[in-house]
Amino acid sequence: MIEMGFEGRRIDMEINTLSKRYHVRKLDKNDVDMIYDMSCKNHIFYQYHPPFVTKESILDDMTALPPGKSEEDKLYVGYFKKELLMGIMDLILDYPKKEIAFIGLFMMNTLYQNCGVGSEIIGEVIIYLQSLGYKEIRLGVDKGNPQSYAFWTKNNFAAISEAEYILMGLKI
Secondary structure, three states, rough: OEEEEEOOOEEEEEEEHHHHOOOEEEEHHHHHHHHHHHHOHHHHHHOOOOOOOOHHHHHHHHHOOOOOHHHEEEEEEEEEEEEEEEEEEEEEEEOOOOOOEEEEEEEEEEHHHOOOOOHHHHHHHHHHHHOOOOOEEEEEOOOOOHHHHHHHHHHHOEEEEEEOOOEEEEEO
């Protein structure tokens, strides 16, 4: 269970309630091999987001935080169907400000891409964050990545700005 403050209220977020259909749990260093095996098959992602994944980069991602945030604000979770890792999500709460959640990474296992599972997971995350009082979800999409851009626009995210990447958001 993760506890966090939000507008003076205390919210108890149980990670396993992020999905009604799949098992969700926090990922840690013991999961690196499994994350690596799933991630290294996502060639399109790394074509637009170099360098290619390494076990060291996964360990770095697990603890990376934007300025002013602490590990209590970060959810680095895996979605499982039985023992199979279907997807990973790096979610930063109250970033860049209160009432906004930031998805730093969302990657689906290639076995489950293009069949609606990723959209189903994002739909559940949106509903859950909305129930906690969040008003917006943001994320970055690498410029030129047609797969990522199409996925997020299909899920009603829209471009907010463009710099080295496309910042997208969804008001919820």
